[in-house]
Amino acid sequence: MSLQEREIFFAAPDGARLAGTFLQPAGAGPFPALLFASGSGPQNRDEEILGHPFFGDMARWFGARGLASLRFDDRGVGASEGDHAQSSVAQDVADLGAALAFLKAQAGVDPRRIRLIGHSQGALTSALLAARAQVEMVAALAGPAEPMPGLIHRQARFAGREAGYSPEVLRHQQATNQAAFDVILRGGSRAETEALVLDHLLRWPGPPLGAREALAQTAAQMAEVLLSAPFASLLGVDMAEVWGGLNTPLIAFFGGRDQQVPGFVNLRALKARLPPRTPLKARVFPRLNHLFQEAKTGSVLEYAALGAAPAPEVLEALERAFTDLAKPPPAPRPA
Numbered sequence: 001m002s003l004q005e006r007e008i009f010f011a012a013p014d015g016a017r018l019a020g021t022f023l024q025p026a027g028a029g030p031f032p033a034l035l036f037a038s039g040s041g042p043q044n045r046d047e048e049i050l051g052h053p054f055f056g057d058m059a060r061w062f063g064a065r066g067l068a069s070l071r072f073d074d075r076g077v078g079a080s081e082g083d084h085a086q087s088s089v090a091q092d093v094a095d096l097g098a099a100l101a102f103l104k105a106q107a108g109v110d111p112r113r114i115r116l117i118g119h120s121q122g123a124l125t126s127a128l129l130a131a132r133a134q135v136e137m138v139a140a141l142a143g144p145a146e147p148m149p150g151l152i153h154r155q156a157r158f159a160g161r162e163a164g165y166s167p168e169v170l171r172h173q174q175a176t177n178q179a180a181f182d183v184i185l186r187g188g189s190r191a192e193t194e195a196l197v198l199d200h201l202l203r204w205p206g207p208p209l210g211a212r213e214a215l216a217q218t219a220a221q222m223a224e225v226l227l228s229a230p231f232a233s234l235l236g237v238d239m240a241e242v243w244g245g246l247n248t249p250l251i252a253f254f255g256g257r258d259q260q261v262p263g264f265v266n267l268r269a270l271k272a273r274l275p276p277r278t279p280l281k282a283r284v285f286p287r288l289n290h291l292f293q294e295a296k297t298g299s300v301l302e303y304a305a306l307g308a309a310p311a312p313e314v315l316e317a318l319e320r321a322f323t324d325l326a327k328p329p330p331a332p333r334p335a
Contacts, residue, residue, distance in 0.1 A: 019079035020072025029108035039120030088233035145270035176200035249279035256286035257298030
């Protein structure tokens, strides 16, 4: 099927001009459509990670099967205006809402059949938007459902073990992170955060990490990241609100070797938070990582050398789930 892609621009609620790619299959439509929501960090419209255009490949795969789509650069990335370093979770939801309004207005798109696809943090953004906007369904790919502090601790343990940290260092690292999280979540100051991090760095197990002056600079850099709008707002996300407020059908796929959003843990947490009777298609792919690639360990260090992201089996399973959840519910039996 012939595909038509064109550069588009739309305005965010604060006036920032955001840029993206609108893809439409050949023909008059109206077509069902996908709206992609990217994960954490500054991402371009393809959510290109270590050479893998995660959203770009998905958009074209589904476009060849008759689905239109919109993917867009995060604010401050690519052709989009704004400053990503100042973008909170609430801002991300507002930007996604503006993209949804643009997509619904496109000729050839069926506004009643728009499906949000969020990867990682984008799954949270999609769920928060779906709670207040009309969409057909949400597809959450590696979407977090356990509280963010615990998830970040898991990520740090994976990375620390890979780096060869001792159990003592891993415990101290978690204590450092948790102390910083506590300060951030109660609205502590930058000076307090810097002082706390510096104290933990000075007490790091084993040989000194460096001179006090150098560690003070490191603490200042860490505090800047910890208190940034993207990180601080994500840390405070209430997962019960995110998933408990969902009122649309949900597809939830996870990777069993995912070291960023561990699949089995987060699927359990997700199921515990969803409203009763939420239409759900959920699956953990045992051998896949955070990018839904066939993986050996799931380490971030493997991503660049591995195959397609996402793997064909994920795209095929997602297509089947779209079809199943789009079916009208069966008519009630006669009394």
